[in-house]
Amino acid sequence: MIVLFLQIITCFLFTTTASPPHGFTIDLIHRRSNASNSSRLSNTQLGSSPYADTVFDNSVYLMKLQVGTPPFEIEAVIDTGSEITWTQCLPCVHCYDQNAPIFDPSKSSTFKEKRCHDHSCPFEVDYFDKTYTKGTLATETVTIHSTSGEPFVMAETIIGCGRNNSWIRPSFGGFVGLNWGPLSLITQMGGEYPGLMSYCFAGNGTSKINFGTNAIVGGGGVVSTTMFVTTAKPGFYYLNLEAVSVGDTRIETLGTPFHALEGNIVIDSGTTLTYFPESYCNLVRQAVEHVVPAVPAADPTGNDLLCYYSNTIDIFPVITMHFSGGADLVLDKYNMYMELNRGGVFCLAIICNNPTQVAIFGNRAQNNFLVGYDSSSLLVSFSPTDCSALWN
Numbered sequence: 001m002i003v004l005f006l007q008i009i010t011c012f013l014f015t016t017t018a019s020p021p022h023g024f025t026i027d028l029i030h031r032r033s034n035a036s037n038s039s040r041l042s043n044t045q046l047g048s049s050p051y052a053d054t055v056f057d058n059s060v061y062l063m064k065l066q067v068g069t070p071p072f073e074i075e076a077v078i079d080t081g082s083e084i085t086w087t088q089c090l091p092c093v094h095c096y097d098q099n100a101p102i103f104d105p106s107k108s109s110t111f112k113e114k115r116c117h118d119h120s121c122p123f124e125v126d127y128f129d130k131t132y133t134k135g136t137l138a139t140e141t142v143t144i145h146s147t148s149g150e151p152f153v154m155a156e157t158i159i160g161c162g163r164n165n166s167w168i169r170p171s172f173g174g175f176v177g178l179n180w181g182p183l184s185l186i187t188q189m190g191g192e193y194p195g196l197m198s199y200c201f202a203g204n205g206t207s208k209i210n211f212g213t214n215a216i217v218g219g220g221g222v223v224s225t226t227m228f229v230t231t232a233k234p235g236f237y238y239l240n241l242e243a244v245s246v247g248d249t250r251i252e253t254l255g256t257p258f259h260a261l262e263g264n265i266v267i268d269s270g271t272t273l274t275y276f277p278e279s280y281c282n283l284v285r286q287a288v289e290h291v292v293p294a295v296p297a298a299d300p301t302g303n304d305l306l307c308y309y310s311n312t313i314d315i316f317p318v319i320t321m322h323f324s325g326g327a328d329l330v331l332d333k334y335n336m337y338m339e340l341n342r343g344g345v346f347c348l349a350i351i352c353n354n355p356t357q358v359a360i361f362g363n364r365a366q367n368n369f370l371v372g373y374d375s376s377s378l379l380v381s382f383s384p385t386d387c388s389a390l391w392n
């Protein structure tokens with residue numbers, strides 16, 4: 001999920017001399033922390049790779065992790081578009097109903113509220129879909145699996161305890177922030193796991209997210225593109241989208257306001273659909289309109305999607321995304337078209353965005369690719385994969 005606004009009223013992260021007045025806010029996500037020695041890791045598991053099981057939940061992918069001592073399992077949204085890992089915490093000011101019980105810090109022996117001078121450290125994350133979480137920061141033990149068979153334990157991980165959370169859909173327990181900011185879970189894994197992560201999203205069933213050496217995506221059929229992690233674009237993994245092909249019609253970004261050299265689109269696991277700026281988006285839509293032999297339909301979701309009456313996905317053209325460096329992703333029709341209204345209507349899974357908003361390569365478009373992030377070589381790799389079969 002793309003973050004509009006992240007506010008952490010802080011002091012603990014900075015050993016500053018002057019004490020900031022209460023309410024002083026600093027945009028943390030501009031700082032890229034050096035991969036530190038993983039002295040906080042209670043287990044040094046050289047050669048083993050941390051991983052977690054993931055499940056699909058309607059429009060997002062959830063990662064299973066444990067917080068606290070004794071470990072308490074939560075399922076939280078896998079989000080490469082944000083930094084803070086948070087879960088709903090008791091007692092709540094306002095928590096949404098979730099399927100599983102809500103985490104109760106008073107029952108965990110390792111939970112510690114972060115202190116900012118003489119008060120707790122508030123945090124707030126506002127996501128672009130107008131949802132938000134507000135609460136306080138804490139340090140807590142986070143545990144996932146590892147290939148060694150021993151649990152992968154991250155002691156004193158900074159997490160958010162959300163106590164006023166707007167969320168409409170009752171299911172997941174929070175978010176796992178996986179961007180490259182200093183507080184993201186992958187950054188807090190430390191120097192032995194320097195920004196290596198991969199996932200493989202399937203439209204159903206279970207899958208895995210891998211970190212460390214097991215996250216390296218290689219072999220035949222792999223294409224890679226440069227990721228841009230500039231401080232001007234805090235925390236996001238930006239890619240360069242050079243063109244989109246609709247069938248055989250190639251639509252260049254060059255010559256449009258969407259064109260850029262250092263990244264024009266964010267790859268985001270936490271956003272479902274793909275978002276293009278309006279002018280470029282319209283070019284792609286026109287190319288689709290040009291070849292689809294069906295009657296247009298109103299968008300049942302109210303998002304002004306391009307929709308058609310159809311009983312089959314077969315009539316729609318194949319869409320290919322051309323990322324820089326020759327990374328051409330030929331997308332399955334499922335990735336780019338979705339059946340709505342319980343059938344009978346298919347819509348293009350691309351939303352035309354206000355040009356001031358960020359463009360997003362969403363999780364549906366990434367379906368059935370093994371997607372690997374390597375922050376040291378600054379590459380994102382894609383390997384076409386049957387994700388639901390990968391670990392079965």
Ligand SMILES: *[C@@H]1O[C@H](CO)[C@@H](O)[C@H](O)[C@H]1NC(C)=O
Nearest residue numbers: 032033034035036037191194
């Ligand atoms: C960051 O880490 C690298 C490699 O470990 C080291 O060479 C560099 O000096 C570090 N930078 C800072 C600012 O600590």
Ligand SMILES: *[C@@H]1O[C@H](CO)[C@@H](O)[C@H](O)[C@H]1NC(C)=O
Nearest residue numbers: 035036037038039044191192
């Ligand atoms: C990092 O860890 C290595 C090996 O455990 C150790 O030799 C080194 O001194 C540590 N460096 C720092 C800056 O803590």
Ligand SMILES: *[C@@H]1O[C@H](CO)[C@@H](O)[C@H](O)[C@H]1NC(C)=O
Nearest residue numbers: 093094132134163164165166
């Ligand atoms: C929760 O946050 C919202 C948004 O800022 C605010 O309007 C609301 O009053 C808060 N709820 C409570 C119970 O404090």
Ligand SMILES: *[C@@H]1O[C@H](CO)[C@@H](O)[C@H](O)[C@H]1NC(C)=O
Nearest residue numbers: 202203204205334367368388
């Ligand atoms: C879900 O799994 C079933 C059985 O493996 C498969 O037939 C179906 O195509 C899958 N659906 C999606 C959306 O991947």
